[in-house]
Amino acid sequence: MLRMSEPDAEDQSLDAADSPESSEVPSASEVRLVHGARNGDHDAFGELVQRYERRVLKVIRRFVPDQEFATDLVQESFLRAWERMEQFDPSRRFGPWLFRLAVNLTYDHLRKVRRRGRWALFTDAGEDRTPDPAVADPRKNLDLAQEVQTVLAEIPEAYRTVLILRDLEGFCTSDVATVTDRSEATIRWRLAEARKMFREAWERRERRAEKTRLSQDEF
């Protein structure tokens, strides 16, 4: 059986908004702010908001590209954190706990959107999908980032989350485990699976693109 490794020392952590800092214990300033926020100090909580808001927004936008929706979710994440401040264990770091709230809220939002789409009377799914050779393939206009986003969307939610948090946002595996409420061993396994799925989806996309190119060359 394969053994699971410890998180890398050079991994980014969620302690500070944009600066990597790897530590399992919260910093002194954060402890002070969290203590204040738990006692109802608005200013202390405000400082926590300002520390984390950009990073939270960045993570949420990986899942929700719409800037306005993402900002609403950031606000709601902080409000929820404020309301649940008493449930937070101050001996632990604030960042992973906050990101867990934010990611859960984001997934709730995405599920709601999906459900609404499922029951909508009219959807875009019925559109004619036969490619018109006279019209250029719109996928050609997508840049690499958009193509990667499209491929990422093909990966199941549980795996995509791990991939986004670890590979795109640079969280260390222990933080990903905390955010997703799973063990580190599970995260490591999911990470390996997610990368494998991404590779397979990416190669499928390349094959499709190649086929399209060949068929257009024939015309």
Next chain:
Amino acid sequence: MNCADAKYFIHLDVGDDLRTDEELLLAGHMERCAECRAYHAGMTSAMSALLSLRGTSSADLLTESAGQSVWSIVSREMTRRRATPAANRKFNLQVAALSVCSLSLAVVMIVQSLSSMRASSYATDSMPSMSVSYPMDRELFSDPQWHPDDSSRLMFIPSFPPMSPESGPQSF
């Protein structure tokens, strides 16, 4: 190490998620296995595409949200929610009553369907491979000494006895 284990390690290696001892194990395997070397190259290529996304969103974010903070809105909302703590949390009796009614209806329907299923299964089970033919001994019913539990005078015949024109269709 076999190729399956090596592939698992390769998936982790492309994101620098291997320990030093695992890296050594993988390197040892890849020296010997051309297939895993090719797999590693393909995986690295796919990962480079994925990692190209790493900087994009943050660049957008920096331009879009520079100087803006959600704190003013969050702070206002915190005050508003504190001012109206439990006003919106009112017990909805109508929903509760509707739920109870639906649940009762569901229970009644389940019980009914179960009893009808039991009745139909009883009817199926009670079709014997050997049937008892009462009409063969019609005086049996007129005998005051006879009791339904007394099977000594009943005739057992194979199921679906052929109908004779004299007796006609027999029914119980």
